[in-house]
Each structure stands twice: as C-alpha cells, then as structure tokens.
Amino acid sequence: MRVEIxxxxxxxxxxxxxxxxxxxxxxxxxxxGISSHFHQHVGDNHDRIVLAFRTALARSxxxxxxxxxxxxxxxxxxxxxxxxxxxxxxxxxxxxxxxSAMFASRHREMPANNLRQADVPRGGDVIExxxxxxxxxxxxVGNKVVYAVPGVPFEMTEMFERAILPDLQxxxxxxxxxxxxxxxxxxxxxxxxxxxxxDRFGELEGRGDVTIAFLASGIEGIKVRITARAGSSDDVxxxxxxxxxxxxxxxxxxxxxxxxxVDDETMEDAIAARLLARGLxxxxxxxxxxxxxxSRLVNVPGASTWFRGGVVSYASDVKFTxxxxxxxxxxxxxxxxxxxxxxxxxxxxxxxxxxxxxxGPQPQDGHAPGTVFVGWSLDDQSGSVEFRLPGDRPRVxxxxxxxxxxxxxxxxxxxx
Amino acid sequence: MRVEIxxxxxxxxxxxxxxxxxxxxxxxxxxxGISSHFHQHVGDNHDRIVLAFRTALARSxxxxxxxxxxxxxxxxxxxxxxxxxxxxxxxxxxxxxxxSAMFASRHREMPANNLRQADVPRGGDVIExxxxxxxxxxxxVGNKVVYAVPGVPFEMTEMFERAILPDLQxxxxxxxxxxxxxxxxxxxxxxxxxxxxxDRFGELEGRGDVTIAFLASGIEGIKVRITARAGSSDDVxxxxxxxxxxxxxxxxxxxxxxxxxVDDETMEDAIAARLLARGLxxxxxxxxxxxxxxSRLVNVPGASTWFRGGVVSYASDVKFTxxxxxxxxxxxxxxxxxxxxxxxxxxxxxxxxxxxxxxGPQPQDGHAPGTVFVGWSLDDQSGSVEFRLPGDRPRVxxxxxxxxxxxxxxxxxxxx
Numbered sequence: 083m084r085v086e087i088x089x090x091x092x093x094x095x096x097x098x099x100x101x102x103x104x105x106x107x108x109x110x111x112x113x114x115g116i117s118s119h120f121h122q123h124v125g126d127n128h129d130r131i132v133l134a135f136r137t138a139l140a141r142s143x144x145x146x147x148x149x150x151x152x153x154x155x156x157x158x159x160x161x162x163x164x165x166x167x168x169x170x171x172x173x174x175x176x177x178x179x180x181x182s183a184m185f186a187s188r189h190r191e192m193p194a195n196n197l198r199q200a201d202v203p204r205g206g207d208v209i210e211x212x213x214x215x216x217x218x219x220x221x222x223v224g225n226k227v228v229y230a231v232p233g234v235p236f237e238m239t240e241m242f243e244r245a246i247l248p249d250l251q252x253x254x255x256x257x258x259x260x261x262x263x264x265x266x267x268x269x270x271x272x273x274x275x276x277x278x279x280x281d282r283f284g285e286l287e288g289r290g291d292v293t294i295a296f297l298a299s300g301i302e303g304i305k306v307r308i309t310a311r312a313g314s315s316d317d318v319x320x321x322x323x324x325x326x327x328x329x330x331x332x333x334x335x336x337x338x339x340x341x342x343x344v345d346d347e348t349m350e351d352a353i354a355a356r357l358l359a360r361g362l363x364x365x366x367x368x369x370x371x372x373x374x375x376x377s378r379l380v381n382v383p384g385a386s387t388w389f390r391g392g393v394v395s396y397a398s399d400v401k402f403t404x405x406x407x408x409x410x411x412x413x414x415x416x417x418x419x420x421x422x423x424x425x426x427x428x429x430x431x432x433x434x435x436x437x438x439x440x441x442g443p444q445p446q447d448g449h450a451p452g453t454v455f456v457g458w459s460l461d462d463q464s465g466s467v468e469f470r471l472p473g474d475r476p477r478v479x480x481x482x483x484x485x486x487x488x489x490x491x492x493x494x495x496x497x498x
Numbered sequence: 499m500r501v502e503i504x505x506x507x508x509x510x511x512x513x514x515x516x517x518x519x520x521x522x523x524x525x526x527x528x529x530x531g532i533s534s535h536f537h538q539h540v541g542d543n544h545d546r547i548v549l550a551f552r553t554a555l556a557r558s559x560x561x562x563x564x565x566x567x568x569x570x571x572x573x574x575x576x577x578x579x580x581x582x583x584x585x586x587x588x589x590x591x592x593x594x595x596x597x598s599a600m601f602a603s604r605h606r607e608m609p610a611n612n613l614r615q616a617d618v619p620r621g622g623d624v625i626e627x628x629x630x631x632x633x634x635x636x637x638x639v640g641n642k643v644v645y646a647v648p649g650v651p652f653e654m655t656e657m658f659e660r661a662i663l664p665d666l667q668x669x670x671x672x673x674x675x676x677x678x679x680x681x682x683x684x685x686x687x688x689x690x691x692x693x694x695x696x697d698r699f700g701e702l703e704g705r706g707d708v709t710i711a712f713l714a715s716g717i718e719g720i721k722v723r724i725t726a727r728a729g730s731s732d733d734v735x736x737x738x739x740x741x742x743x744x745x746x747x748x749x750x751x752x753x754x755x756x757x758x759x760v761d762d763e764t765m766e767d768a769i770a771a772r773l774l775a776r777g778l779x780x781x782x783x784x785x786x787x788x789x790x791x792x793s794r795l796v797n798v799p800g801a802s803t804w805f806r807g808g809v810v811s812y813a814s815d816v817k818f819t820x821x822x823x824x825x826x827x828x829x830x831x832x833x834x835x836x837x838x839x840x841x842x843x844x845x846x847x848x849x850x851x852x853x854x855x856x857x858g859p860q861p862q863d864g865h866a867p868g869t870v871f872v873g874w875s876l877d878d879q880s881g882s883v884e885f886r887l888p889g890d891r892p893r894v895x896x897x898x899x900x901x902x903x904x905x906x907x908x909x910x911x912x913x914x
Contacts, residue, residue, distance in 0.1 A: 094521075094524070094537070095524050095528075095534050095535065095536075095537065096524055096525065096528045097520075097521040097522060097523070097524030097525030097526075097528065098525070098711075098713070099521075100516060100517075100518065100521050101517065101520075101521070102516065104513070104517075104539070105510075105513040105515075105516050105517070106513060107513070108510070108511050108512055108513030109512065109513030109514070110513075112511075112512045112513065118511050119511065119540065119541060119543070119546050120511075120538060120539065120540055120546070120550065121510070121511065121537075121538065121539035122536060122537065122538050122539075123520070123536065123537035123538075124535065124536055125535060127535070130535050130536070133557060134536065137553055141549060262512075262514075271606070271609065272568060272569065272570055273568075273569035273570060273609040273611050273612045274609050276569065276570035276571060276609070276611060277609045277610070277611060280571070283571060295508060295509070295542075295572060296570055296572070297509055297514070297515070298568065298650065307509075307514070366810070368789070371793065371796075372789075372792045372793045372795065372796030372797075372801075372805075373784070373788075373789025373790065373791070373792030373793040373796075373808060373810060374789065374793040375789070376788050376789030376810040376812075377787065377788045377789040377790040377793055377895075379788065380787075380788030380789070380810075380812060380857075380895075381788075381891065381892060381895075383891070385788075385812070386812060386813070389788075389812050389813075390812060390813045390816060391809070391810045391811050391812040391813055391816045391820075392789060392809075392810040392812075393807070393808075393809055393810070394782075394789065394792040394796075394807045394808040394809070394810065395807050396792075396796060396801070396802060396805050396806060396807040396808075397802065397805075397806045397807055397845070397846075399846075400806060400807045400845050400846070403846075404807075404844065404845070428820065429813070429816050429820070430813075430815075430816070430819075441796075470604055470605055472604055473629065474629075475797065475799070476797055477629075477652070479793070479796075479797070
C-alpha cells in the first residue's frame, strides 16, 4: 500500500507557509508501516489539482489530500476529486443540516457558500467534522482511493487518526510496526561514516527489516538513523537494540568516542548529564563565539543547578583584566587555557571552558580564519585543544561552540 | 517559465525533517516573478527519483532538485539526472582537484567516495561549491533544464542566488525587471499591519506594477515586502522608492518607530550603525538569554570596534558579586538597571544593556513565565522596560533578546 500526500494551496507554492501537514502525515504513515514514496504541493487551480491527482493515482495506491475543502471560491478540492472520479457533486442534506446547526449553535449567521462544504462526489463517503465545519472525504477511484482532509492541522490530524488510518490499515492489511533510533555523532565526516559502515550496509541490503541512513545536520554533526520493521513492537525493539550495538561497535572501533547522544539528545544535554552526575558547576569564557556556548547551555532545563554563568571577553583587554589572561597574543593555546582558569575564579565554578580564535575574514595574531583554541580547567588540571574549522564567520562560531562542548564532554569522561 | 521544485530525501517522506528548502525556493521564485505550479518530495530511490524528474519535466519547464548530491551511497541525484538525460556520468578532474584541496586545507583525510561528488552527467555544467564540498549541477534536457543543489540550506541558498536565479532569468527571457524591498518591523502583529495597510492594498489591487506582502518571520518580527515590476531598472527603483515612502508613513502613523531595518538588515545591524555613528562602545549583561544577545551582536562584521563584551550572570550571586547588583530579587526592574550599570564598569563600555526575566516553566520571584525586564545605561542615565513575552523557554529567550536590542535601538535614537 503506497500512499501519496498531496497538499493543496497556492500559499505553499509561494512559500508563505510551511507544509507541516505532509511532515506530520509522513511521520504517522511510517510509524504504522505504511509506505509513502511521493509528496506533492499544488496550487488552488482546478486543472493542476486534477493533474496532480492523476499523477499520484498512477504511481501510488492511495492519496491523502490536505486543503481546499473550505467554503470559499478557491476551495476546489471537491470539484477536482469529482473530476478525477468522473462523477457529479451531490449536495448531502445531512451535511447541510449539520453545517447549518453548527453555525446556529455558535449564534452565527451562515454565509450561503458554506453549503458548498456539503457537496460530495457521487460514490464518495463523508468523514464527519468534529473540530471544524469542513467534512473530510473518502472517495474510491477504481481499486484506489482518495482521502481528503482540511488543511487546518488541528482538524486534519483528528480526521486522519479517527477515519483515514483505520481505513488505510484495513485496505492494506499492513500490520508491521516501524521505528527508528538516531545515533548522534560529532567529529567524523558523513563520507567517513559511510565508508566505515559500507560493509554493514551490504549485509543489510535486501534483508528489508533493518536499514541505516545518514542525516547530515550541519553544525549538529552527523546523525546515523537505524530503522527497523517487524510484526510486533517487541520485535522492532529487539532489532533496533541489536543493530545499535553493531553500529556503535563499528563506529567506536573506527572513530572512537564520537557518539554523544541518541535521538533528541543534544551536545549540551550530554554536558549537563556529566556535570550533574559529578555534582560539578560550570563557567564559560567566550571570545570567538561571543556567548553562543552559554546560550546553548542555558537551554537545558534545570541548567541553573550546574551552570554558573560566563564572560564574553570580546575585547582583548577584557581577557586580561577580567579573566587574568597574561597580556599578549589572545589567539593562542595558553590564552584559551588561562581564560578557562580565569572564568572559574570570576564566576566561582568548579569547571572552566573557554574558546578563542579567528572568525575571519581577516587573519589575527598570525593565525588563519578558522583557527580555534579551546581551553578547559578542572580541579588542578587544565589544557587546550586546537581546531581548524571551515566556513564563514557564523559557521566558524557554530562549529567552534559545539567543538568546545565536545572537548568538555571528553574531558569530563576522561578525568574522573 | 514554470519551475518545479523536487526535494530528494527519504527523511522528508518519513517526516523526520521539515522541507524548508522548497518553502524558501518558492518564496524566492515568487519574489522574482517566476511561476512554480508543483513541488514534489521523493525518497533516496533511483527509479522513483527518475520518475519524479520525468513527471516534473512533463508539466514544468525547469526543475530545481534539492538534495542527494552528497558523497554517500544514498546520494544518487547525479545518477538519476544522467538517466533522465540518457547520458553517462563523467568524473571532472577540476572537481577532483578542488574537493581534494578542500580536505587538505582542513587537514582531513579524504574518503575515496568523496570523489563521487566530482561526477557530472555528460553535457551538464557544474555550479562550483563555495560553502561545502558538493558541486551543484545545471543539466539541459531537450529544451528544458534540471538544476541540482545540495540539501544543506546554507549551501543551497548561496548556489540559487549566485547561479540558478540568473540562469533562470536568462532562459525565461523575462524582460521586465522585478525587484523587492523588505521593511523589517518589530512590535506590531501581522493582522495589525494588514489592517493598517488594508486601504493601500485596495488601491494597488489591479494595478499590477506594485504589490505588498507580509512575511511573518517569527522572532525576527514581521516583514513587509514591496515588489515592483517595470520595463527598466530606473522605473522599478522609482516605483519601490515611492511605495516605500507611502508604506512607511502609514506604518509610522499607526505604530510609531517600529521599522528597524530594510532587506537583510538585522536588529543588531541597526544597533551597530547607531553605536558607530556616535563612537560608543557596548557591554551586555544577560541572565534570561544566557549569551544570546552577545552572540547576535558579534555576528556583525567589525563588531570588535564597538562591542567590548559581556557577562552571563546566570547564577544570582554572580549578579551581586560581578555586576554589583543589590542583593535581593533578581527578576526586577532595579536589578535589570543595576546589571546594565554594572556591566559598563565590568567590561569598560560606554553603554550597558541588560536583561533578566523568567523563562519558565516555573514562576520566579513571584513573576509569571515570560516576564522580562530590560535595563539600559548610557552617560549618566539609565532605565528599564518590562515585557510580557509568549511561548516556551526558547521562545521567551529569543523574543527577549530582540526585545532588548530594540529597547537599545530606541534609547540610542532618543537620547542624543
């Protein structure tokens, strides 16, 4: 059973609104083991909507149409479906009553064109509206089917769960469950990971129950997504757990400790967990990133228990006076280390993390743009790590922020 | 010239990521008067990508393909385009050199499969990558054309503006010049602006040479986009300048000084311009926003000439000890004001900006989540402004950051 989603609305083509409906529906279909190979956006134009439907019916078994069921003249999904079915629209008395009653109950006068929402292609069924006035539709086309739901997410989601999903499952006889787990890595390239996992890809090829995919997430690193499909929820969990072990061992053997989180865990979540576990507080001194690291850390709920604060020492002399950095070149390993030690004193934290570097476009202290030094200080130990980061100013900053957090993650793991 | 956007990636079908690329491209095409009647999403499957391309070429004049240009096994857009063109892939030596050099410059070893990015369908042209390693493609198919860009927005947008848009305009033979100007506002609702400009909308209706549109940009406020179309560049400039005067006067009469920038000017650009003009330096003290304000300010090129730095006083006692705030409630107008005065001393700046508040979900110091106090200090004057901001923790922080910058913008304008 292959389901194609067709989102109707000129505002989608013009980019005036984001198509969150297709994303939500895609997630739901996948979670229930129903394949969806194509999505389309089309504007409020009769001929083009009909063309989109015909295209979808030629390559998929079912269509879920979102939008164009409202009362106004540019809501023409009903007419387009009737056209594709090659039937007339019939005004359904029960729907006329229902819509009239809905307006009456809200003490609002009903504009006549609202009755257009009572029109149903002959041979089609109605999905009664419970959250809005627009009925949904279930319309057979040969041995295939067109579902239509309003574009309002609040109405669409309710109709999908109540009426469309059960109907789809009945038609498809699909009972499989599909679930995914994402391993989040920092420090390896997508191509490097792909090469390391190439053999595993080969082994999974054709098995059909487990797949691996990469999601490059820019400044958040590379995500490795494991997806499993099985008859029962337990079997899926077992498949995923087993594959996660395999993938982790391959990645760690090749790249070491680059997996910092699972699913929605961020790098700052990883830092928070380690600091909490050891009852340590953190202070951050930032030059290059200008507060980016601190602003990421405070997004972790409960950050106030372990995050003391930080200093944005953008001007060099602020590093000297406020952080006690030895006057001299400020893009240097020693400067980063002294910043980390200094911020511990300044904000009174157990741990210090610091970053300095060249955002570019001009070189500084004889260092090329992208040169970054991360300093750390913990107990009586401190150190620094040098990076060469790609990109323009914002990219160097973003990469610098997560690189610094990753340094701290490793320091906290290695220095118990 | 009808352009169809085809976004490639199984993660789009599974709803794991939102398709922001199609939305952005749709907005760009519309803004330049280029029609787009259909969008498609297709997964990382060769035959289905080819089918999506053939479908698009049958109903549109050009395709912009996003994604599938990476180095990994599931990046197969290049192969699919070659298939549709019915030609072979050729490995371009110049691209091999370029990609190898890019890895070398980052002191990283290049996995062999990265060279797949140097493959180009015979007869196709390369869009050289400047922000990533993946080249884009311009491939003629009969009298139509397929453009391919990486799915990474940061790389996609740059290639579209530099290479695709000009090529599209050349092919479309669009002789009229179309240009837009965006007025960026902070502090009014979209419906409020729409209401204020309703009459003007009516006057422009049917004229066809000038249009106004609203772009809600979330935490960046509401954008009012003026688009003009005329035979010559001078005529367009005149139309836009005239309409900008009209729209500005309407907005300012109704809402006052809420237009902070034009086109790509950010709120921090507006701050920078004012500080530079008066030769003033700035320091910021942040609690609620945890460094977000500072990190925005340092993104302005040349920020080091006017930005001294800041203090992220997340823990209350850091406010007392480092900023000299009078011990007591830290979510208060006086605290915000004292933070602004304190940071001037701490980082040695002419101007101080500070923010404190409740991100939620719990109340603090008897204040509800979303309660925010912004403090400022300039010469011998200082003050504070209270806000009630909507949303969850990240939203309150983001709104708080731009609200604070807007306070500073107005203070700098009013206190000469």
